[in-house]
Amino acid sequence: MEAINQIKTSEKKSIHFGLDLNGGQLKLFTSPLGSFLNGRRLSFTVEQFEDLDAKLESTGNFLQKNRDSLPKKFEVTPCLSFTDVLIRSLRIPKTSPKEIMNILKWELSETIEFSLETHQLRYIYIGEMKERQGTRDEYLVFLTANSVIQKYTDFFEQYNIKAFGLDFEGLAITRFLKNYSEIASLTHESVGIINIGQSTSSFQILRNNQLAFMKSIKYGSKDFDTFYGDLLNFNSEETKKWRIVIEQSEKISQETIGFIEQSQVKATEPLKNFISSCMRYFSGSFRGEYVQQIFITGDLSNFQGLTQTLSESTGASITKPTLPNIDYDLSTWAQVIGQSLKQRANL
Template sequence: MISIQRSQHSPIGLQLGPSSATLVQLAGSRQNRVVHAIAQEQFELDEKQSIEERDANIAAQIRQILSDHHFKGRHVISCLGSQELFIQNVRLPQLPVDEIAKVVAWEAEERLPYPLAEAELRHLPAGQVRQESNTKQEVILLACHTGILKRHLDLLEQAGLTAVAIDVEPSATLRCFHNSSNDVQTNATNCYLNFGDAATTVIFADQQNVLFLKYIMQGSNHLDHAVAENLDLPLKEAIRLRKIVTNSPTLDASDELHRSVIDSIRSILETISTEVENCLRYYKVTFRGKKLDQLIVTGNESSPWLIEFLSDRLSTECKMGNPFESLKCWPTSTSILERPGRWTTAMGLAMKEKSNS
């Protein structure tokens, strides 16, 4: 009898942004995970290309990344981004579990910007909330247009990848910090602020149970364009200069580059902070009795100076999220450990197992 050994390599976790790709693949058993391959690349894109040409271009660049960084196999777990999802918090009466999906579909039919028949629906139970004298069930509705989902899958196929699951970014984020060896308390309620290319995601969660979810539609791409516009630079040069400042452990007020970049992005950071403040107020009113432990910052923009800015602006303890703390051994490359939060979503995707959310 021939025994076939199960692969010790995880599927490739792929976070696909509008202009970038972040990929992580793990190796080893669940208790002894290490990073096998890891990459983050900006796409070279032509704005004049059609959607079909653009997707073919991205697929070709992903194939090159897979080859250059020695990823094993071509099974992938990807996720839908903020620009691909419709999200709505819905309050329902107390209902049996098997009836919630039906009622959520009715709610979706009234709220979706496209016909229900063209939607792929999911929902996350967010727990019980008090509304006046009544107890309601808070549910987070997630929907994706089937055309968008098909395009996403077609792009993966063009890249030579086989999708074993399509996840959502918030679930991937939480997976990195749940049941790990880091100092995030597993019995605490935390706020996760994840900076992506197109949006900043605000998640309140009790362990892996999402209580509140919101996309603030400003992210890394908006910061890059703000620098390009304010300093009258080509976008590629603006991205390069902003990366220098983002990678700096502290801001230097006497440094002309630091001053110019921060002045260019200050209004966007203030807007994001104000939106997060509103989310914090909503959480405190809606989920009374669930004390917030800390705010964990992840994603492309997570850096020591941003943590300091947010802690001061929000009057809340902020911590830089490091997804590698859940691993047996960390990567040794300095460039990888620089701003580790940028690997969070792709790491969480690679960690997904069949029995997980």
């Protein structure tokens, strides 16, 4: 009821809810970001919230009491939401949703809430994703630990599940997104951001380099557009630990955000070639548009020649912001990029 009272005393009309991975406690969030389902914002009245409260409490208690009996391969606890609505939204074989429900023994949900309390939360998200070919399809998107994805790849493929590895600190990401919203309003150029750093370092760039997932943001807006993404996987030994997620706003086609993450991979020639291939995809896949400016963050001391490789392969201007240290405040990083964009705009 605490969350209901928050709704009654504020102008916020949407809610996010999830289970704490560590304790199994049901957590309710009120957020100005709103809830999204298949690109449509879900807004609820106070009365609907009150109806939800009983259902969520009942289901949450059930999961908490029966955690030990859940299948061992599905230890990640999801959020809870309207199963019937979500299942109907899936364009996967008719038997699959029921089978998934029987296997997972939980209700699927949708949320893009980043918890400010703990980075141990994991979510399941139902939404639309846009493929490179421009066709639209709906997927069950599983946001979970990288180790889960690696272990149960076959299951995800069987049920048409797009799995993204997320180990993030929500507060840092939220602050970054707010800052990027301001950056995006300064330029009409497409902006590429490459992040390079070891994923084992929790306080590297963006505070955690497991990040392989971002949101598309409207120019000059404090709100999010529907997110679209495409995950590239490479099979070679040299590149299999790398991934890149390309995301772009459908309404504002010039804005593109991309991240490349490193997992203890040395800067060899195959690695440079791999990054170059990613950047060609990053630069040219969306409607023939290209990134004019690329910002590289992270420790590039072991990546000699990388800047030249990227510049030659993409034709983009390469900028490496100068920062005081790797454990910097995200707002400082955003200001550095913003200043660079302003300077380019004045040329």
